Amino acid sequence: MTGQPDDSAAMIGARLRELRQRISEIARRAGRDPSEVRLVAVSKTHPPETIEAAIAGGQSDFGENTVQEALPKIERLASRPLSWHFVGHLQSNKARFIPGKFAWLHSLDSLALAQRLARLTAEKHAPLDALIEINITRDPRKHGVAPEALPALLDDLQPLAGPQLRLRGLMTIGPYPASEGDSRAAFAALRKLRDDCQRRAGWRDFTELSMGMSGDFAEAIMEGSTVLRIGSAIFGERSYAKKS
Numbered sequence: 001m002t003g004q005p006d007d008s009a010a011m012i013g014a015r016l017r018e019l020r021q022r023i024s025e026i027a028r029r030a031g032r033d034p035s036e037v038r039l040v041a042v043s044k045t046h047p048p049e050t051i052e053a054a055i056a057g058g059q060s061d062f063g064e065n066t067v068q069e070a071l072p073k074i075e076r077l078a079s080r081p082l083s084w085h086f087v088g089h090l091q092s093n094k095a096r097f098i099p100g101k102f103a104w105l106h107s108l109d110s111l112a113l114a115q116r117l118a119r120l121t122a123e124k125h126a127p128l129d130a131l132i133e134i135n136i137t138r139d140p141r142k143h144g145v146a147p148e149a150l151p152a153l154l155d156d157l158q159p160l161a162g163p164q165l166r167l168r169g170l171m172t173i174g175p176y177p178a179s180e181g182d183s184r185a186a187f188a189a190l191r192k193l194r195d196d197c198q199r200r201a202g203w204r205d206f207t208e209l210s211m212g213m214s215g216d217f218a219e220a221i222m223e224g225s226t227v228l229r230i231g232s233a234i235f236g237e238r239s240y241a242k243k244s
């Protein structure tokens with residue numbers, strides 16, 4: 001997977017610079033402060049050497065979607081001041097791998113998982129910022145909580161939220177394929193849902209919207225994204241077939 005010219009360290013640095021510039025421009029055009037938009041580089045399928053290239057390019061937030069792939073990379077890069085984001089689906093029986101390793105979980109989707117995480121974060125004194133994943137388009141192929149199920153889940157989560165398990169906002173994967181209008185409608189719906197949650201639960205720190213990937217980050221920024229999860233626009237296309 002390494003050694004291809006388009007994956008060289010210099011290329012990754014250049015892509016990151018260009019991407020940050022585009023993010024800033026789009027944010028400003030939308031009347032937003034670019035510093036409100038965090039960039040998470042989704043490094044799944046890419047080796048630590050490739051992540052090093054992004055670190056050299058000033059990147060410090062990285063996203064992974066499986067525990068087994070992420071843990072060795074986190075270990076290898078443990079001396080670096082990085083924030084790791086778990087963005088994939090998480091089975092409750094793997095919850096123990098998250099606190100202490102990851103700073104953020106983007107895919108909280110059940111009370112059972114939240115209960116485990118509340119216990120583990122307290123035991124390990126390892127706080128976790130968690131986002132509730134929403135299946136905003138009700139796509140049967142996708143994980144996440146249906147929008148109409150969210151109010152009841154919030155009520156159940158209320159006693160679990162605290163300084164260890166910090167409920168910070170919502171995450172969604174935008175529709176694909178989708179027109180610009182489809183994407184914006186889905187992201188606007190997530191923003192509205194976050195505002196409803198803020199009111200209902202009264203959580204002051206429930207401010208985050210993790211939405212926007214390589215193909216739809218412009219629409220996401222226009223609709224209020226505070227966390228972009230971007231992989232291929234930084235690292236190039238993923239080649240799962242060549243995974244070692």
Ligand SMILES: *Cc1c(COP(=O)(O)O)cnc(C)c1O
Binds near residue numbers: 042087232
């Ligand atoms: C892979 C992945 C991304 C990044 O996707 P790109 O299209 O490569 O930017 C973002 N979010 C999640 C949940 C992912 O699994």
